[in-house]
Amino acid sequence: MTPPSWNVIGKPIPQVGSRQKVTGEALYTDDLRIPGTLVGKILRSPHASARIVRLDVSAALALPGVHAIVTGKDAPRPFGVLPISKDEPSMGIDRVRYVGEPVAGIAADDEWIAMEAMKLIHVEYLPTKPIDDAKQALAEVANAADKIHPGTKFGNNLHKMVEQHFGDLPKAFSESFHVAKGHFEYAGISHTFTEPMSAVAHFDRDGRLHIWSATQVPHYLHRAMSEVLGLPMSRIRVIRPNVGGGFGGKSDPFPHEMIASLLTMRCRRPVRITFDREEVFISHHGRHPSEIDVAVGCDKNGRLTGLDIDALIDGGAYGSFGVVTSYYNGVLAQGPYRIDNFKYRGRRAYTNKPMSGAMRGHGAVNTRYALELLFDECAEKVGIDPAEMRIQNALPAYTTTINDFRITSNGVVECIEKVRDASGWKDKRGKLPFGHGIGLACSFYISGSALPIHRTRTPQSTVHIKIDMDGGVTVHSMAAEIGQGSDTVLAQCVAEILGLDVSWIRVKTEDSDLAPIDLGSYSSRVTFMMGNAAIKAAENIREQLRKAACRMAGGEPTDWVFRDAKVINTVDPSKSMTYMEALDEALADNGALIASGWYQSPKLGGAYKGAGAGLSPTYSFGAYITELHVDTETGFVHLDKIWAAHDCGRALNPLAVKSQIIGCVHMGLGQVLMEQWDFNHRSKGNIRNPSLLDYPMLTAKEMPPVDVFIVESDDKEGPFGAKEAGEGPLLPILPSVGNAIYDAIGVRMRELPITPASILRALEAKKKGKS
Amino acid sequence: MILPPFTLHEPKTVDEAVALKTKFGKDADFVAGGTDLLCNYKYEINAKPHVISLGTVTELKSFDTTRIGAGALLDDVMTDSGMRRDLPVIPAAIGVISSHLLRQTGTVGGNLMVDTRCFWFNQSKFWRDSISGCLKSEGDACRVVWGAKECVAVYSGDLAPVLITLGASVTIAGPKGRRVVPLGEFYEHDGIKRHVLGEGELLVEIRIPTEARTWKASYRKLRTRESFDFPVLGVAVAAKVDGDLLLDAHVNLGAVHTTPLSRDGAISQFIGKRIDEATASEIGEAVADGLVIHNNTAMTPAYRRKMVAVFTKRCFLDVTGKRAVAETASR
Numbered sequence A: 001m002t003p004p005s006w007n008v009i010g011k012p013i014p015q016v017g018s019r020q021k022v023t024g025e026a027l028y029t030d031d032l033r034i035p036g037t038l039v040g041k042i043l044r045s046p047h048a049s050a051r052i053v054r055l056d057v058s059a060a061l062a063l064p065g066v067h068a069i070v071t072g073k074d075a076p077r078p079f080g081v082l083p084i085s086k087d088e089p090s091m092g093i094d095r096v097r098y099v100g101e102p103v104a105g106i107a108a109d110d111e112w113i114a115m116e117a118m119k120l121i122h123v124e125y126l127p128t129k130p131i132d133d134a135k136q137a138l139a140e141v142a143n144a145a146d147k148i149h150p151g152t153k154f155g156n157n158l159h160k161m162v163e164q165h166f167g168d169l170p171k172a173f174s175e176s177f178h179v180a181k182g183h184f185e186y187a188g189i190s191h192t193f194t195e196p197m198s199a200v201a202h203f204d205r206d207g208r209l210h211i212w213s214a215t216q217v218p219h220y221l222h223r224a225m226s227e228v229l230g231l232p233m234s235r236i237r238v239i240r241p242n243v244g245g246g247f248g249g250k251s252d253p254f255p256h257e258m259i260a261s262l263l264t265m266r267c268r269r270p271v272r273i274t275f276d277r278e279e280v281f282i283s284h285h286g287r288h289p290s291e292i293d294v295a296v297g298c299d300k301n302g303r304l305t306g307l308d309i310d311a312l313i314d315g316g317a318y319g320s321f322g323v324v325t326s327y328y329n330g331v332l333a334q335g336p337y338r339i340d341n342f343k344y345r346g347r348r349a350y351t352n353k354p355m356s357g358a359m360r361g362h363g364a365v366n367t368r369y370a371l372e373l374l375f376d377e378c379a380e381k382v383g384i385d386p387a388e389m390r391i392q393n394a395l396p397a398y399t400t401t402i403n404d405f406r407i408t409s410n411g412v413v414e415c416i417e418k419v420r421d422a423s424g425w426k427d428k429r430g431k432l433p434f435g436h437g438i439g440l441a442c443s444f445y446i447s448g449s450a451l452p453i454h455r456t457r458t459p460q461s462t463v464h465i466k467i468d469m470d471g472g473v474t475v476h477s478m479a480a481e482i483g484q485g486s487d488t489v490l491a492q493c494v495a496e497i498l499g500l501d502v503s504w505i506r507v508k509t510e511d512s513d514l515a516p517i518d519l520g521s522y523s524s525r526v527t528f529m530m531g532n533a534a535i536k537a538a539e540n541i542r543e544q545l546r547k548a549a550c551r552m553a554g555g556e557p558t559d560w561v562f563r564d565a566k567v568i569n570t571v572d573p574s575k576s577m578t579y580m581e582a583l584d585e586a587l588a589d590n591g592a593l594i595a596s597g598w599y600q601s602p603k604l605g606g607a608y609k610g611a612g613a614g615l616s617p618t619y620s621f622g623a624y625i626t627e628l629h630v631d632t633e634t635g636f637v638h639l640d641k642i643w644a645a646h647d648c649g650r651a652l653n654p655l656a657v658k659s660q661i662i663g664c665v666h667m668g669l670g671q672v673l674m675e676q677w678d679f680n681h682r683s684k685g686n687i688r689n690p691s692l693l694d695y696p697m698l699t700a701k702e703m704p705p706v707d708v709f710i711v712e713s714d715d716k717e718g719p720f721g722a723k724e725a726g727e728g729p730l731l732p733i734l735p736s737v738g739n740a741i742y743d744a745i746g747v748r749m750r751e752l753p754i755t756p757a758s759i760l761r762a763l764e765a766k767k768k769g770k771s
Numbered sequence B: 001m002i003l004p005p006f007t008l009h010e011p012k013t014v015d016e017a018v019a020l021k022t023k024f025g026k027d028a029d030f031v032a033g034g035t036d037l038l039c040n041y042k043y044e045i046n047a048k049p050h051v052i053s054l055g056t057v058t059e060l061k062s063f064d065t066t067r068i069g070a071g072a073l074l075d076d077v078m079t080d081s082g083m084r085r086d087l088p089v090i091p092a093a094i095g096v097i098s099s100h101l102l103r104q105t106g107t108v109g110g111n112l113m114v115d116t117r118c119f120w121f122n123q124s125k126f127w128r129d130s131i132s133g134c135l136k137s138e139g140d141a142c143r144v145v146w147g148a149k150e151c152v153a154v155y156s157g158d159l160a161p162v163l164i165t166l167g168a169s170v171t172i173a174g175p176k177g178r179r180v181v182p183l184g185e186f187y188e189h190d191g192i193k194r195h196v197l198g199e200g201e202l203l204v205e206i207r208i209p210t211e212a213r214t215w216k217a218s219y220r221k222l223r224t225r226e227s228f229d230f231p232v233l234g235v236a237v238a239a240k241v242d243g244d245l246l247l248d249a250h251v252n253l254g255a256v257h258t259t260p261l262s263r264d265g266a267i268s269q270f271i272g273k274r275i276d277e278a279t280a281s282e283i284g285e286a287v288a289d290g291l292v293i294h295n296n297t298a299m300t301p302a303y304r305r306k307m308v309a310v311f312t313k314r315c316f317l318d319v320t321g322k323r324a325v326a327e328t329a330s331r
């Protein structure tokens, strides 16, 4: 099918606002300077687990220059992004559950006074024995009060357990030609976005609370603040300035946002809290440290027969997005292959560590790694090319999975073919000299969670458009631009429908007083949902302009097309007029033109428990190939080249899609080769590497060249056919490296990150196994 | 994190600098580029009320291939054509120190004097307090070796091992005048004591014997990433060779001990031998043999010990022309 000829859609354009960002003109939260702003600092627990016996702030409060101090008792109501696990207090009340948990907040004239004041706050702790990891959390606890969260229904420190069965797995496995099994372990990792968290709160004299915060979820922040602070939402205004990256690390309401608010409500002066990098590592809600057992069966022709997943994930001290993660570790393995017998158990444990939560590729990344490595083992046993076997097993377009996911557009086979042919796969796989290897893996990811987090009939995304006599199009939406480019998508969608170029569009997505609700930048939902809402709003405006054109020049509304800032009559071109002329007429009996458009997911899914998890109006697909070589003396993996194909339905902005894919490759390579929060039993609950020096993410020097292939499967429900490109592209990079390492040196690495030392250990074990 | 307040002094001459340091004693630190010292200050690590800048002391800045002023910028030395011609191992080693930006601020003297490092020490005040500090900070117990009375923080500079194998010495200025100390004798055990500088003393220059130009030298560095990261092992080898015949050699290891560690004693048996892959491996094993490496930086001691053997082997192959000398000194 040849795509329609669009003017704006499908053109590679730099992001709206990007010139301001690269020149330093753009302002971020910490750049805000409201006169009279105080510096807020958070006193944090030095213990992983302790009772607070006494907390005395009087000496600190007496220090000149200190304006307010708040503690847990000032806001006892716990919160959390998910209504089902609101378990986190703004500050520890009678106990603390991880090193770094807030205990008090201070507002002072400057940072030095605040730090001096911190030393004057007297806290007496009674340390208790911490739970260090998820396995320890499984031990029964005799006395419920000794659990990290006494109120849970389990007799140990489990937070959540989910189980699902489809088909008949024992039978499928018993009849399988081969069942590949493995125990996989994954270190926790961090998003390492550029901008540390920052919030400025101001309670004005009229009793309204304004908060500027580096957040991905202004709407959830809005709700949580209302609950914790006891103010109606209408008296709270949330502003999201430019955000320097999030990747899921800014997708919860956070204690510091509550603390800044409590402080300003106490002293009525604006309060700014900006984290240092260590505080970011303490507060980030990164990817769960996980242990996952996976078994994949296949028949003698290489058809997958069944899949068994058992995941135990370390949630840290509080819930965050953990219930969702508990599901995603299993259910998002339902594609891109057809698997009719499926069993899943997911368990999330509370431990005395900073909490884990959502991170790019949420819940799907670790299981994907295991599944794709075991898939290759099956291919080897059957004696079939792993690329062919993947094509054979691919879900078709427009089908339903065993767990009732509705699959629509699906370009996975095209993705596989693209990277297979471009990389020279057939001449390389199994044929490169020892130490050199090539590996393939696929992906499957949601394009927007179909279920909103809160039970509400409010649409998931609403967009408002306003046009006045200057012709500029003001577009309002609360969709959070966090550097991923959602403002540009918004501008493009509206510009395309109205036949304007992007410079006519003024995107306003910062301010909850002005912009209608969008649920936020998570679950790869924004392009799909906000894009559809924007199209609807713009179409509504276009109707008004069409009617005006008819009034001016006659003809039918359907006669008009909008292009190059002109309203063109396709029947009688002499009737055509400029956009400004049509607008002038349209304004005549209207005042300004205004319109609203919205998106709500269709009803989807089955009726079983947990059926909502993983439902999405559409799914993205992809396939990557990595070529690398291993220095077998040092164990270092050197990346030679990546071929990355991703089905995003339609690339509304190919430049942005390409950047997302390369960014995903960079992030995934970090997890597979070097990143980890290093916890050491002797560091007493401290992350041992809470800095960008000691927590290694790839630098430009380690980045291999990436050839990007955008596959456009034209999704019928997507805006102009689009679906997500922000998270799914992360998934295949990790297992493509794992599979390439196997091709290079014959070992399947089951622990991430794959360090040089672990490569040498694996090589030695292989040698011993053979001799 | 913000810098603790201090008074900055800006002497113009070495004598003024020495006088200031003598006056303030333990209440003052010298600062050159500040890329090491000021990071530690932000962590509130042993911060002093007085800081004496060497950036204004012009005498320290000049350099040629026989002497490098302590205040010479890493980047200037690295890009100098004379250095590249006569002593290419020095620009190669500088090329793997930290990052491009830091090399334009950091100095050679500051690099030799870079503080020892340890996971339990290079942390924020909040972090250190939560483990009650360590020997080198506010505490009274070592977190690495239980019951240790000496600090095992690791010497993590890249240049010192190279300069030691080239036979360099340093000129020290102090209240009693100037003295010259072989760089190989400059460092002293214990991650707190570190070196022989006495009260009021500073580094003036590094002298490199002209004979060093006739030696072949190689430096290889182990670290997770190819930029930015401190070494978790550095192997420096300088050798007098005739083809693959080893006439004399020095080996020095960085980042495995509290000081740069000479392993000349371990290789004496190989002097006079021809170097091929097998002998180079033997030298590597000999150099690694018996090393005690502590678990207080990135990468495990067992792995780093293995890499001592591998990297030493590679360095010996480099200097005997069996392997092209790496353009950059990585791995």
Ligand SMILES: Cc1cc2nc3c(=O)[nH]c(=O)nc-3n(C[C@H](O)[C@H](O)[C@H](O)COP(=O)(O)OP(=O)(O)OC[C@H]3O[C@@H](n4cnc5c(N)ncnc54)[C@H](O)[C@@H]3O)c2cc1C
Pocket (backbone or CB within 6 Å): A693, B029, B030, B031, B032, B033, B034, B035, B036, B037, B038, B039, B054, B070, B071, B074, B096, B097, B098, B099, B102, B105, B106, B107, B108, B109, B110, B111, B112, B113, B114, B115, B156, B157, B158, B159, B201, B202, B203, B204, B228, B229, B230, B231
């Ligand atoms: C992110 C990062 C990565 C780094 N990576 C590396 C690396 O890979 N390899 C490496 O070797 N270093 C590394 N460093 C450390 C540092 O950048 C270099 O060692 C640099 O050469 C230090 O020089 P400087 O002039 O900035 O020293 P300063 O910070 O100014 O001083 C360091 C110490 O030397 C003392 N000092 C300086 N000059 C004199 C003198 N003339 N006489 C007596 N004492 C003196 C100071 O008092 C201080 O104690 C890194 C630093 C950072 C922040």
